[in-house]
Amino acid sequence: MQRVFEFIAGLLFGIGLILSGMTDPGKVKGFLDVAGAWDPSLALVMGGGVAVAVFAFAAMKRRGVSLFGGAMTMPESASIDRRLLVGSLVFGVGWGLAGFCPGPAVVAAGSGYPQAIVFVLAMLAGMAVHELPVFRTLGPVTRA
Amino acid sequence: MSIDWIHFTPWRSLAGGLLLGIATSMFLLLNGRVLGISGIASGLLRPARGDALWRVLFLAGLLASPLVLGAFYSLPESRFDTGWATLVIAGLLVGWGTRLGSGCTSGHGICGLARLSPRSLAATLCFMATGFATVFVVRHLLA
Numbered sequence: 608m609q610r611v612f613e614f615i616a617g618l619l620f621g622i623g624l625i626l627s628g629m630t631d632p633g634k635v636k637g638f639l640d641v642a643g644a645w646d647p648s649l650a651l652v653m654g655g656g657v658a659v660a661v662f663a664f665a666a667m668k669r670r671g672v673s674l675f676g677g678a679m680t681m682p683e684s685a686s687i688d689r690r691l692l693v694g695s696l697v698f699g700v701g702w703g704l705a706g707f708c709p710g711p712a713v714v715a716a717g718s719g720y721p722q723a724i725v726f727v728l729a730m731l732a733g734m735a736v737h738e739l740p741v742f743r744t745l746g747p748v749t750r751a
Numbered sequence: 752m753s754i755d756w757i758h759f760t761p762w763r764s765l766a767g768g769l770l771l772g773i774a775t776s777m778f779l780l781l782n783g784r785v786l787g788i789s790g791i792a793s794g795l796l797r798p799a800r801g802d803a804l805w806r807v808l809f810l811a812g813l814l815a816s817p818l819v820l821g822a823f824y825s826l827p828e829s830r831f832d833t834g835w836a837t838l839v840i841a842g843l844l845v846g847w848g849t850r851l852g853s854g855c856t857s858g859h860g861i862c863g864l865a866r867l868s869p870r871s872l873a874a875t876l877c878f879m880a881t882g883f884a885t886v887f888v889v890r891h892l893l894a
Contacts, residue, residue, distance in 0.1 A: 613812070696848070704833065
């Protein structure tokens with residue numbers, strides 16, 4: 608049963624990304640281009656998502672276990688370190704160049720856009736590069 | 752600064768955002784996990800035993816979403832003005848950066864902010880800043 612909900616969560620998240628406009632790199636760049644003709648729509652996407660999810664996270668904090676009785680897997684790191692800041696700065700450059708972040712790129716690849724498929728393959732390669740031993744020296748990997 | 756009223760879609764974007772919040776909440780309450788796309792995808796590169804199927808199912812849902820929504824609704828077009836070489840470089844930067852920074856727009860931007868994590872706020876401010884700066888440089892300084 609839990610398996611079904613994992614698929615449905617991906618489906619709903621993808622539909623949300625399409626409706627919001629995030630799967631259109633032209634719209635994302637329109638949002639990131641404050642000096643040009645600025646399209647502020649996408650500010651409502653993160654705002655809307657956070658406004659709903661904040662209640663779920665507050666409820667989970669009190670409950671401690673999932674509705675299926677499973678343990679919660681929350682990010683353990685609390686420190687704002689160089690890894691976090693450099694990684695996020697680099698991610699933003701790629702986001703601004705292509706107008707794609709990971710979720711919308713996967714959804715657009717599902718639509719069959721060749722540009723999205725190429726982007727996703729390059730993104731997976733970038734993730735694989737990070738797995739190389741040379742980057743272990745930067746400290747342990749933490750999730751989300 | 753001038754507002755692009757022609758492309759401004761406040762209600763549709765807000766509805767999409769609320770749906771992202773609903774999917775995130777469902778995933779959290781049922782699976783006890785943070786919904787972060789970069790973390791979910793990269794976990795498949797070297798999967799631990801018993802840790803791959805839920806990732807595959809979630810990503811299959813994402814990939815199937817245009818087909819499912821497209822059956823009821825005319826999908827908005829994805830517009831590209833980026834060359835192939837730039838797309839590849841951007842993909843590499845997004846892949847490497849989101850691993851180094853442990854998250855992307857979903858994990859830090861939606862989940863992290865919703866669980867009031869100062870770490871995710873710092874990450875979100877960083878990628879928003881370089882996202883805005885990159886588009887400014889490409890569109891207004893280099894063009």
